[in-house]
Amino acid sequence: MSDFKSQQIKNVLKDLLKKKKMTYEDVAEEFQCSVPTVKRILGPEELSLSRLLQFCELLDVTLSEVEVLINSEAKEREEFTEAQQLFLAKNRSFLSYLISLYNMSPSEIAAKHKLTQRSTDKYLIGLEKLELIRVTGKQRVKPRYKQLPSLGHGVLAKAYYENFMKCGTQFFIQNIGDSLYAQSQSQDTTKRGFALNSFKVTPESYKAYVEENLKAQAAFLRLAGYEEKSQPPGKLMTAVFIEAWTLVENDNKNLELLSKSFSEVTNL
Numbered sequence: 689m690s691d692f693k694s695q696q697i698k699n700v701l702k703d704l705l706k707k708k709k710m711t712y713e714d715v716a717e718e719f720q721c722s723v724p725t726v727k728r729i730l731g732p733e734e735l736s737l738s739r740l741l742q743f744c745e746l747l748d749v750t751l752s753e754v755e756v757l758i759n760s761e762a763k764e765r766e767e768f769t770e771a772q773q774l775f776l777a778k779n780r781s782f783l784s785y786l787i788s789l790y791n792m793s794p795s796e797i798a799a800k801h802k803l804t805q806r807s808t809d810k811y812l813i814g815l816e817k818l819e820l821i822r823v824t825g826k827q828r829v830k831p832r833y834k835q836l837p838s839l840g841h842g843v844l845a846k847a848y849y850e851n852f853m854k855c856g857t858q859f860f861i862q863n864i865g866d867s868l869y870a871q872s873q874s875q876d877t878t879k880r881g882f883a884l885n886s887f888k889v890t891p892e893s894y895k896a897y898v899e900e901n902l903k904a905q906a907a908f909l910r911l912a913g914y915e916e917k918s919q920p921p922g923k924l925m926t927a928v929f930i931e932a933w934t935l936v937e938n939d940n941k942n943l944e945l946l947s948k949s950f951s952e953v954t955n956l
Contacts, residue, residue: 694734694735695787695790695791695836696758696836697735697740697754697758698730698735698791699835699836700754700757700758701730701743701747701754702730703757704747704749704757705747708747710746710747712726712727712730715746718742718746719742719746731791731792732791732792732796736916737909737912737913737916738913738916738917740754740913741909741910741913750906751906751909752902752906766833766837766838767837767838767839767840768837768838768839768840768844770842771818772818772819772820772844773840773842773843773844774843774844775814775818776844776847777843777844777846777847777848778847779814780847780848780851781811782811782814782815783844783848785797785811785815786815786820786821786831786836787836788800789815789821789829789830789831790831790836793828793829794808794811794812794829812829819832820832820833853932856930857930859928859930860882860928860930863880863928864880864881864882884946884949886943886946888938891935894935898933901931901933912927
């Protein structure tokens with residue numbers, strides 16, 4: 689789960705706790721853990737799927753409802769200014785640092801990423817110039833926005849999501865590329881695979897397929913959450929999926945890219 693997505697989910701969980709007038713003490717009692725542990729879960733600690741499912745059960749919401757709340761929250765949240773977007777798109781590590789500040793102190797970030805004091809100072813000075821952070825009366829560095837602003841629909845969103853897709857694609861190139869031929873020999877298509885397809889269908893059939901696919905994903909996430917809690921760590925492996933879907937007109941010029949998946953036929 690990306691840091692940005694994790695922060696969005698934590699924001700929604702915190703808001704739901706407030707609306708239900710539940711304290712961290714209430715959560716700790718339900719989870720049978722300490723209050724500091726709850727603070728870490730909703731703070732710097734990575735939010736695991738099993739923990740997310742626990743919160744969903746406690747708050748009586750589904751994963752799909754959490755996703756809806758994230759999307760509606762993103763529409764209502766403030767967006768970065770144009771100057772902030774341009775800077776963060778060009779200097780992506782500053783966005784990662786800012787996201788970390790919502791859950792960690794500068795010293796904690798430095799320890800986690802092994803930053804020098806010079807690097808820490810550069811991050812803080814750069815973010816302060818853009819009015820993205822503030823210093824409290826207790827000399828603590830805090831993000832200026834209460835919630836991380838939406839990435840918007842401009843240059844910052846483009847830079848972030850393009851990088852997100854590139855990293856995901858690179859992961860599969862490195863992990864399944866060399867084994868695809870061997871896989872075709874063993875016919876073990878359940879262990880790893882890759883597909884790129886296009887079909888001509890009605891919008892109604894497309895919508896039905898997407899809805900069924902999302903239901904299957906939700907069911908698989910519930911199963912994964914159960915196994916993560918019930919199975920010994922040595923028996924578990926990490927399942928990685930990268931998915932995308934869209935419906936376009938038949939004359940969409942980008943469809944030509946799919947015809948070039950193997951190569952182009954050119955004059956010799």
